[in-house]
Amino acid sequence: MTTWDLPAGSGEDWVAHYDRGRPGWPDEVASLPGLAPSAEVLDLAAGSGKLTVVLRKRFDAVIAIEPQPAFRAILREHIPGLDVRDGTAQGLPVGDATLDAVFVAQAFHWFANRDSLDEIARVLRPGGVLVLMWNLPRGPWVPSTLNAERILLDRAPALDDAVDPLDFSRAHATDWRRIVEDSIFGPIQERRLPNAQILDAEGLMAYYASMGWIAELPDQERIPLLNEARSRLTADRYRRDWETMLFWCGLQPQ
Numbered sequence: 001m002t003t004w005d006l007p008a009g010s011g012e013d014w015v016a017h018y019d020r021g022r023p024g025w026p027d028e029v030a031s032l033p034g035l036a037p038s039a040e041v042l043d044l045a046a047g048s049g050k051l052t053v054v055l056r057k058r059f060d061a062v063i064a065i066e067p068q069p070a071f072r073a074i075l076r077e078h079i080p081g082l083d084v085r086d087g088t089a090q091g092l093p094v095g096d097a098t099l100d101a102v103f104v105a106q107a108f109h110w111f112a113n114r115d116s117l118d119e120i121a122r123v124l125r126p127g128g129v130l131v132l133m134w135n136l137p138r139g140p141w142v143p144s145t146l147n148a149e150r151i152l153l154d155r156a157p158a159l160d161d162a163v164d165p166l167d168f169s170r171a172h173a174t175d176w177r178r179i180v181e182d183s184i185f186g187p188i189q190e191r192r193l194p195n196a197q198i199l200d201a202e203g204l205m206a207y208y209a210s211m212g213w214i215a216e217l218p219d220q221e222r223i224p225l226l227n228e229a230r231s232r233l234t235a236d237r238y239r240r241d242w243e244t245m246l247f248w249c250g251l252q253p254q
């Protein structure tokens, strides 16, 4: 059985595809001015732990908060001993003023609102930092995957002309910046970091299978579609250059 050849409608299958196929984060995202290894930090909306593993390399104390049980199970399996908690950005299971930084990777667009920012501010110590990041594509898969993608794109839902149905990163395009600038967090600083991803053909299929619209197709459509795309992938390895857009801002004195 191939990795994507599983019944649709199961969040656990989707999270496994997510974990295998989506890009991770460069180590530099954890090296921010003023955040020493002794800092106590939170990975909010931790997913399967792609950022958590990077934070654990740098910081002594890392908490991961994730609302989806299937992701929490992967977090516990991948990172034994990790402090994993069920919670949302609007209700963090963390005490007042107990953390030095809250990191949010590829997720802030889901809760870019005043309630979440107030809640994040509540758990930060004075001078604490909010760190946001998104991966954006900076080139196509190499070697070309167009032959495989054509079969997927033929089945893709009609989206805005500017939107690529096989590019998850469009989700960051909210007005999150204005919302943060209007909050009690200070000026936003930013850095761009190169972030290459290399996958074998099965991993690339997991990337495609992790697209929400593909995961939601009924089995009788999804499995043959993915098998047809897989038959068109002939290379052993595929590489893609992403760019990590890193943003951080401090909690302003009140």
Ligand SMILES: C[S@@+](CC[C@H](N)C(=O)[O-])C[C@H]1O[C@@H](n2cnc3c(N)ncnc32)[C@H](O)[C@@H]1O
Binding pocket: 022, 044, 045, 046, 047, 048, 049, 050, 051, 066, 067, 068, 071, 087, 088, 089, 090, 104, 105, 106, 107, 110, 111
């Ligand atoms: C695209 S995943 C990102 C996962 C991980 N941070 C990464 O870098 O791969 C988005 C995550 O946001 C989480 N999420 C969505 N809404 C949330 C909310 N209101 N509070 C906390 N997490 C949320 C989802 O459960 C999911 O794990």
